[in-house]
Amino acid sequence: xxxxxxxxxxxxxxxxxxxxxxxxxxxxxxxxxxxxxxxxxxxxxxxxxxxxxxxxxxxxxxxxxxxxxxxxxxxxxxxxxxxxxxxxxxxxxxxxxxxxxxxxxxxxxxxxxxxxxxxxxxxxxxxxxxxxxxxxxxxxxxxxxxxxxxxxxxxxxxxxxxxxxxxxxxxxxxxxxxxxxxxxxxxxxxxxxxxxxxxxxxxxxxxxxxxxxxxxxxxxxxxxxxxxxxxxxxxxxxxxxxxxxxxxxxxxxxxxxxxxxxxxxxxxxxxxxxxxxxxxxxxxxxxxxxxxxxxxxxxxxxxxxx
Amino acid sequence: xxxxxxxxxxxxxxxxxxxxxxxxxxxxxxxxxxxxxxxxxxxxxxxxxxxxxxxxxxxxxxxxxxxxxxxxxxxxxxxxxxxxxxxxxxxxxxxxxxxxxxxxxxxxxxxxxxxxxxxxxxxxxxxxxxxxxxxxxxxxxx
Numbered sequence: 001x002x003x004x005x006x007x008x009x010x011x012x013x014x015x016x017x018x019x020x021x022x023x024x025x026x027x028x029x030x031x032x033x034x035x036x037x038x039x040x041x042x043x044x045x046x047x048x049x050x051x052x053x054x055x056x057x058x059x060x061x062x063x064x065x066x067x068x069x070x071x072x073x074x075x076x077x078x079x080x081x082x083x084x085x086x087x088x089x090x091x092x093x094x095x096x097x098x099x100x101x102x103x104x105x106x107x108x109x110x111x112x113x114x115x116x117x118x119x120x121x122x123x124x125x126x127x128x129x130x131x132x133x134x135x136x137x138x139x140x141x142x143x144x145x146x147x148x149x150x151x152x153x154x155x156x157x158x159x160x161x162x163x164x165x166x167x168x169x170x171x172x173x174x175x176x177x178x179x180x181x182x183x184x185x186x187x188x189x190x191x192x193x194x195x196x197x198x199x200x201x202x203x204x205x206x207x208x209x210x211x212x213x214x215x216x217x218x219x220x221x222x223x224x225x226x227x228x229x230x231x232x233x234x235x236x237x238x239x240x241x242x243x244x245x246x247x248x249x250x251x252x253x254x255x256x257x258x259x260x261x262x263x264x265x266x267x268x269x270x271x272x273x274x275x276x277x278x279x280x281x282x283x284x285x286x287x288x289x290x291x292x293x294x295x296x297x298x299x300x301x302x303x304x305x306x
Numbered sequence: 307x308x309x310x311x312x313x314x315x316x317x318x319x320x321x322x323x324x325x326x327x328x329x330x331x332x333x334x335x336x337x338x339x340x341x342x343x344x345x346x347x348x349x350x351x352x353x354x355x356x357x358x359x360x361x362x363x364x365x366x367x368x369x370x371x372x373x374x375x376x377x378x379x380x381x382x383x384x385x386x387x388x389x390x391x392x393x394x395x396x397x398x399x400x401x402x403x404x405x406x407x408x409x410x411x412x413x414x415x416x417x418x419x420x421x422x423x424x425x426x427x428x429x430x431x432x433x434x435x436x437x438x439x440x441x442x443x444x445x446x447x448x
Contacts, residue, residue, distance in 0.1 A: 083419050104415040106440020110422060125413045127441055192442055195430070 002299050003112040003119045007133040007170035015170075019138050021303055022287070022294040026142075029062065032293065035302055036065030042095035043069035044087065044111075045122070046078060046102040051263060052122050052131070055285070056099045059292035068095065073103075085114045092116040097300055099131075100124075118299040126160040132262050133166035134295065135288035140219065142287060143258060143280060149176030151216050156223035156243050156268060159187040163262040164223055168193055172200055179204040180213050182243065186235070187225070210243055214252040220245070222261045222268050222281075246270040253278070260284055310344045310361060312389045317369065319360040320382040324348050327358035330381075333373055333406050339364060372400035376436070401428050403436060411443040 003009070010018065025032055041060040043053050048071065057067045070076040078087065084102065088111035091098055097118045100108045105125035112119040123129040141147050152171065154164050158181055168189070171177050179197070181189050181204060188206055197204050207213055214220075222245055227236050244267060245259065261269060261281040273279050297303045322330060327345050336343050344361040351357035362369065366385055374381055375397035383395035403426045409416045416422050416438070425439040436445040 083421070084415065085419065085422075102415070103413070104418060105411065105413050105443075106415040106438070107419075109440050110415050110419055124415075125441070127413075192429075192437065192444055195435070199430070 001116075001118055003108075003115070003121075004130050004295065004299065005109050005112060005119075005121045006128050007130045007137075007166050008173075009130070012173055015134075015137065017303075018134070018291070018294050018298055019141055021297065022138050022290040023142070025290050025293050032063055032297075034064040035297060036060060036063035036300065039063075039065040039097070039300060039302075040095040041065055041067045041069075041296065042091045042098040043067060043071070043122075044076070044091060044098055044100045044102075045069065045071045046073040046076070046100075046104075046107070048072050049101055049123065051285070052101065053099075055288045056120075056122065056131075056292055058289050059296055062289065063293055063296060065096075065296075069099075084110045087111075088115045088119065097296060120295065120299070123162060126162050126165075128166045128169075129162040129262075130166050130170075131288070131292060131295065132163045133170045134291045135284055136163070136167050136221070136260060136262075137170055138287045138291045139260060139280060139284045140258075143283070144218075147171070148174040150218040151178045151180065152219045152221060153180040153182055153210075153213055153217040154189075154221045154223070155182040155210055155245075157187045157225045158183040158189040158223070160226060161223040164189070164221070165193060167221065168197075172197070172202060177202060180217065181206045182208070182210050182213065184208065184243075210245070211249055211252065214249055215254065217253065217257050220253070220257060220259050222259060222265075224261075224264065224266050224268055244268055244270065245273065247272055247276075250276060250278070310346060313342070313361055313363040313386055314389055315366060315387050316341070316361070316363040317366065317371070318384040318386060318391075319362070319374070320357070320384060321351070321354060322358040322360065322381055323378060324354065324356035324358055326378070327360050330358075330360060330374075330377060333377060334362075334369065334371070336360075336362065339368065341368075371395065372398070373403060373406050375399045376403055376406070376434075399428055399431060399434060402426070402439075407436075407445055409438040409441065409443055410446070411438065411441050414438060414441040414443060416440055 045053050060067050084107050099120045099122040101122040102124050105127035108121035108124050158164050258280045341364040346359040348356045384391045385393035405423050408424045426436040429435045429437040
């Protein structure tokens with residue numbers, strides 16, 4: 001039985017097959033409408049997330065399956081003190097596949113260890129968010145036709161931003177990738193990531209200012225400075241407006257550079273950019289549904305049975 | 307000079323940093339073994355000035371010493387059979403450490419989930435880096 005904890009759980013070849021399937025779903029949506037008939041997806045969300053949860057639910061409904069679950073810890077047995085291990089054993093009796101989000105890092109792995117159904121990590125604290133990464137990779141591949149030889153800028157909260165950690169992890173395996181990390185010193189990428197990049201001889205730079213590096217980027221991945229990742233409000237208020245992408249900064253960018261964002265956006269991308277053809281963040285959301293559909297089919301072993 | 311008798315079968319762990327033998331006793335979970343253990347603190351040492359020694363009388367297959375390499379490379383492990391040293395073990399870093407050290411990341415699931423083992427995986431052998439299996443936080447002695 002397969003689970004998805006990290007983007008590296010799939011080989012590059014397996015990812016290619018997943019993205020091919022997502023591409024086919026995009027082209028022939030109707031022919032997948034009963035692919036998961038009779039199957040149930042449990043969405044176990046221990047912290048609020050409208051977007052990811054609805055994306056999973058839309059994916060399963062598009063496949064003709066059904067969904068059940070909870071959307072915050074308060075409405076689950078966790079509020080009574082039930083462990084993740086016990087919860088997943090119970091959920092395994094109700095559903096065929098589970099998507100879990102949890103504020104504690106590693107919780108979905110604990111679930112996967114005890115589960116008898118496939119578990120998908122839908123985000124665990126500041127650690128990993130692999131389905132967002134699959135979304136990002138599918139977006140890049142669909143819009144650029146490849147996943148190698150890019151200079152990618154990642155901007156904002158790189159310390160607690162799990163989407164960033166997962167994306168770096170996944171892109172490590174493609175040739176010719178260069179990273180530019182743009183963040184305040186307080187929110188730089190964790191050392192375990194930079195240690196690994198050094199070990200793998202993957203070039204990266206850490207810079208403070210976004211405007212200096214704009215002309216070099218093929219992609220700019222913007223992230224939100226998340227209030228819930230800070231221990232005190234003072235730090236949050238001081239840093240939240242540090243990195244804002246606006247028209248003036250975009251003038252220095254390449255004509256074909258694309259702007260990605262895992263959303264929700266607060267004010268780090270000015271709304272005046274939404275009509276810029278380089279703004280790809282709303283397209284990402286649609287690709288997210290396709291890739292989650294492909295993932296559900298793959299983990300249930302139904303990828304050939306549309 | 308304090309005299310501690312020879313052991314028939316087991317291990318003599320020599321050149322332990324002075325004062326660390328008790329910690330080692332717990333790391334090796336010797337309290338769970340029904341065997342004779344001598345803990346010698348602050349013995350004279352030419353190499354270290356002062357050192358601790360642990361003598362453990364047990365079946366040599368019964369004790370897992372892998373964790374020693376993680377704690378201190380410099381410990382000498384003498385394997386005893388029939389009161390003689392039959393082998394000196396070379397310490398190799400274990401691939402996995404279970405319930406010896408704890409993850410200090412307050413956001414890690416190990417901080418709240420009851421009964422969950424604290425498991426660390428050897429992530430970088432050259433730099434002796436261990437990371438929590440669950441949250442990947444680097445273990446730090448600090």
